[in-house]
Amino acid sequence: MLDLLVYVTAAIVLAEAIFALLSRDNVYAILSLGALITTVAGLFILLSLEFIGLVQIIVYAGTVVILMLFAELLMREPKQRGKPIIEVCLNKREVSAAALSVAILLLYALLVFTLLLGGFTIHRISISSIGSLFAAEYQPLFLVVIVLVGSIIAGSFAIIDLSFKKGDSDG
């Protein structure tokens, strides 16, 4: 039963990813990405990784999706009425992109099924083991990550501010 739930969840994730890319409206695409992230978090919870699923929802669904929605609303172009929700163009570019991605998937699947001949079972990892490892060994790493991520986000705000000021001065 649990295996079936994992397979169904994985299929839903793939469907949401494909809808996010084929959707004509960017808001639908971003909402589909939010649903994908939440479904992946559900997949992690099914694999007994509740903490990881929670972190995924807080960071990705709570931050990235909201950020993308606001950015899309700032850049929104006039809505085209009467157009279908999903657009599928069969031009050379899209067909070759689809063929390349299917080829990559088949190659990886071949490698996985020939090199990994069983013997690997999924283990449970407790939250206490993650927490104790973090507290004992990886605190400096997280300090570096916090500084880097903070500087990246501050830099992105500074770039936008400079660009808008330059645009205003150019008239």
Add this chain to the structure above:
Amino acid sequence: MASLQFLLVFSFALYAVGVYGILSRRSIIKLLISIEILFNAILINVVAYALAYASPEGMILFIVGLSFAAAETAMGLALALIVKRRYGTVDISKVNSLKG
């Protein structure tokens, strides 16, 4: 519980969808969405190996990767806003000032 092989093939399938998005889409927002899909696929791969080897370090790597994914999205959206303001469009095929 699902096997390592299934999780790896699933992550590669999601990766293939992300690659398709990056190669075929012209809108900056769609490119960023494709990159987020790629990130999710990579993180699922990391989690799969961490579960197979019962390694808490894999979970720490997941959290670090997630933090950088969020920061990268913030930077990408800032650049998207600048491109929209500068070129009046989010179509990357129009952003060709450096083209020789």
